[in-house]
Amino acid sequence: KQEVTQIPAALSVPEGENLVLNCSFTDSAIYNLQWFRQDPGKGLTSLLLIQSSQREQTSGRLNASLDKSSGRSTLYIAASQPGDSATYLCAVGGNKLVFGAGTILRVKS
Amino acid sequence: EAQVTQNPRYLITVTGKKLTVTCSQNMNHEYMSWYRQDPGLGLRQIYYSMNVEVTDKGDVPEGYKVSRKEKRNFPLILESPSPNQTSLYFCASSFSGGSPVQYFGAGTRLSVL
Numbered sequence: 001k002q003e004v005t006q007i008p009a010a011l012s013v014p015e016g017e018n019l020v021l022n023c024s025f026t027d028s029a030i031y032n033l034q035w036f037r038q039d040p041g042k043g044l045t046s047l048l049l050i051q052s053s054q055r056e057q058t059s060g061r062l063n064a065s066l067d068k069s070s071g072r073s074t075l076y077i078a079a080s081q082p083g084d085s086a087t088y089l090c091a092v093g094g095n096k097l098v099f100g101a102g103t104i105l106r107v108k109s
Numbered sequence: 110e111a112q113v114t115q116n117p118r119y120l121i122t123v124t125g126k127k128l129t130v131t132c133s134q135n136m137n138h139e140y141m142s143w144y145r146q147d148p149g150l151g152l153r154q155i156y157y158s159m160n161v162e163v164t165d166k167g168d169v170p171e172g173y174k175v176s177r178k179e180k181r182n183f184p185l186i187l188e189s190p191s192p193n194q195t196s197l198y199f200c201a202s203s204f205s206g207g208s209p210v211q212y213f214g215a216g217t218r219l220s221v222l
Contacts, residue, residue: 041216043199043214044199044201096157098154099151102151
């Protein structure tokens with residue numbers, strides 16, 4: 001059974017800092033990996049999708065990498081801003097997604 | 110505007126009183142799914158539907174029912190709610206096959222007393 005773990009559970013950084021969120025999964029036979037952002041009282045917003053054949057995806061200040069062999073993904077956020085404060089969720093699979101518990105990020109101004 | 114709409118957003122009910130949470134999408138997506146989110150556990154899939162009249166169990170289906178009579182709608186039914194079903198529920202949809210990106214509703218916070 002696939003299990004997804006996210007470290008750290010919570011992170012607080014000053015504005016402008018570069019940061020890395022980690023995601024690990026137990027079964028490397030995945031179709032893709034997605035990073036989501038969740039704001040309080042709102043649904044999930046898909047940030048980046050990495051297909052199983054890809055190594056990384058970039059969108060603006062966000063870069064996500066995927067290493068299937070080691071069962072790991074990282075989400076790199078450059079020059080963090082207070083507006084980046086949210087919960088970040090990692091999910092693996094395809095149509096059926098298995099989620100990690102999330103990392104709560106707070107960027108202080 | 111492309112969206113997934115859930116209703117109600119908040120619901121407080123009592124044990125045993127049947128309830129339905131509605132979900133509707135306007136993107137002509139074939140695939141729809143329900144998740145529940147609990148602290149420290151992340152999101153867990155309850156049921157999913159690959160198309161009209163095609164539904165299947167996810168990881169935590171006990172105590173829930175779904176139906177998919179129309180492509181756009183995927184209601185979640187709790188026939189006899191219990192306190193352990195107190196949770197935050199999300200509906201999601203996507204195109205099957207080539208586009209696995211899922212679009213999520215805003216969530217329904219359910220409290221069962």
